[in-house]
Amino acid sequence: MTEEIDRRTTLAGLGAIGLTAAACGSAQVPPGGGRKLGYAIVGLGSYATRQIMPRFKDCRFSRLTALVSGTPSKLEQYGEEYGIPGRNRYSYANFDSIRSNPDVDIVYIILPNSMHAEYTVRAARAGKHVMCEKPMAVSSAECQQMIAACRQANRKLMIGYRSRFQPHNIEAIRLARSRAVGKPGLIESEHGFTIGDPTQWRLKRALSGGGSLMDIGIYSVQALRYMAGEEPVSVSSTEFTDRRDVRFRDCEDRIAFNFLFPSGLIGQGFSSYNSNHNHLRLSGDKGWIDLDPATSYGGQKMRVRIGSDEREVDPPAGPGANQFAAQLDHLSQCVLTNREPIVNGEEGLRDLRVMEAIYRSMKEGRTIRL
């Protein structure tokens, strides 16, 4: 191992967010030197078009080069808006021909959950690196297939856990690890929104794989895990769904769940399609860290109490100030420097395993050991 590679190693992980353009532009950086890597967006729904695509302008290592959609009018509209030439606009039918397109380095899957596995595998087989939205898939078995396909193709696989690139969350993790509020005893996280249109794909199990937990509740699962810094050894849960509500014929509404971590730390989570929550709180024996909103698109607020001193903490805006751009650039940097993303396929799989345990506990009415 050369000194140069050693130096890069120390820049890995969360630190990689701060990797400078100069480092990436060095002669040793494969492939393509300092150029921005090209992303193809698969699925032109509201998250893709309103949150992700507008953020490429803030990226240092990533650019939008291709679009994939089943709706020709969307390809036309967004192709014009973002200057994507006709040859870089794909339907699902000709998606696999993306293999021969040198403008595309990374494929970002923003489809309904049940389609993540298929398109990740197809993208890897087309020789592209993959960013896949969360939840990674609708089962842990699918996650394993996705990991295997990317490994076989020697391509990177990253899951779109944007909060891991959001400054307040990064600072909260740092404070938790440094025991700033003492020994953690309880972590709580609630995520929810009031879902409307009962005909949307999120409420069809065949497309979503489940209800609120598979959509908004995964933020609580992730947050409990990243704040704990350890993996749950047991999971228990209780479902609260009014099956007479036309929205919840096929999918669960609310779930309350608990994790026990090896250190004795407890996680208490909540997921809802019937109330509004976006909250994360770690209680230690010297105080607490409280984020509300915790994982929103913007406007995060954090309060920290240590002893009797309580204050709002506003982390300095660094390169990660824009969580979307930071997430996109993280995978580009990982590709450029041949590093593993901090939220790779294995991380996505871990959430799916925990969510499967939540569903099992809910159905079997018992605590599930992991």
Next chain:
Amino acid sequence: MTEEIDRRTTLAGLGAIGLTAAACGSAQVPPGGGRKLGYAIVGLGSYATRQIMPRFKDCRFSRLTALVSGTPSKLEQYGEEYGIPGRNRYSYANFDSIRSNPDVDIVYIILPNSMHAEYTVRAARAGKHVMCEKPMAVSSAECQQMIAACRQANRKLMIGYRSRFQPHNIEAIRLARSRAVGKPGLIESEHGFTIGDPTQWRLKRALSGGGSLMDIGIYSVQALRYMAGEEPVSVSSTEFTDRRDVRFRDCEDRIAFNFLFPSGLIGQGFSSYNSNHNHLRLSGDKGWIDLDPATSYGGQKMRVRIGSDEREVDPPAGPGANQFAAQLDHLSQCVLTNREPIVNGEEGLRDLRVMEAIYRSMKEGRTIRL
């Protein structure tokens, strides 16, 4: 019903806290006119001696007139400190002779939980009104015996739920009822402390009736109920106790529990002998009400967010600013005006029924319908 009684009726409930001395001093007030009612404190442990007894000086309708203890040196020490004559100092052996003592109107039971029922019944049979510390008893069956004994003796029975007399909690309830933060979706409350000495009575089931839930967790149970303003229809819970820990050979450590209320509102509670919590939060569809500490002896803090407006709310200090004095005076006023305490025996029984359901769910691993 006379106009005078009608007028008093409108002063009942929470409003009674603000009842003026003039009203109580009127010719129609039974018994004893404007005099302060005499309290006998049964059990001279730290809560009695450090929190309750020093607060009589702030009371308008209550005074300390007698002491009951099995420890002669405590009777001597506190008798001297509070000017209680020898004839008003009782042992448990001669406690029943308190019947003939005109200085004592109310007996306040501050004994280990398993002794609440016996001393409440003995006090009622001695013709005294009763204030009993929470939990009211170690079983709902005992609660029913206590209610029956007080009813038979035509004496008032009140449970020491001091938070119901604490301004921040009163204001939080008012805000919840007025829908200041919209339709409530979730109420959370965590209470806990790190318990020390493994030989203390709290950790002996025969005296305490249970672990953290029977001691500190009841604050979470109460808070979920008074913030909801409705009664749970189902209860589920998960226990987290390390039985290798010498403190928890006989009693549970931590319990996470959930309530479903008839409106669909969910309560999420936590009780711990292994971490520090004193928190209450109601989330509505327009914002939230957050108290931390919520139910401490003092220093309550409340934050309220409505839309994007978040601020600290500090309710004006009224007669209830001192929750201890307000609690003591509430029972005196109820006796003087023949009203039912807002936290009577039935209210104590409701908490016991819910706690029994929590224990049952924990043991049977299923949701308990109420």
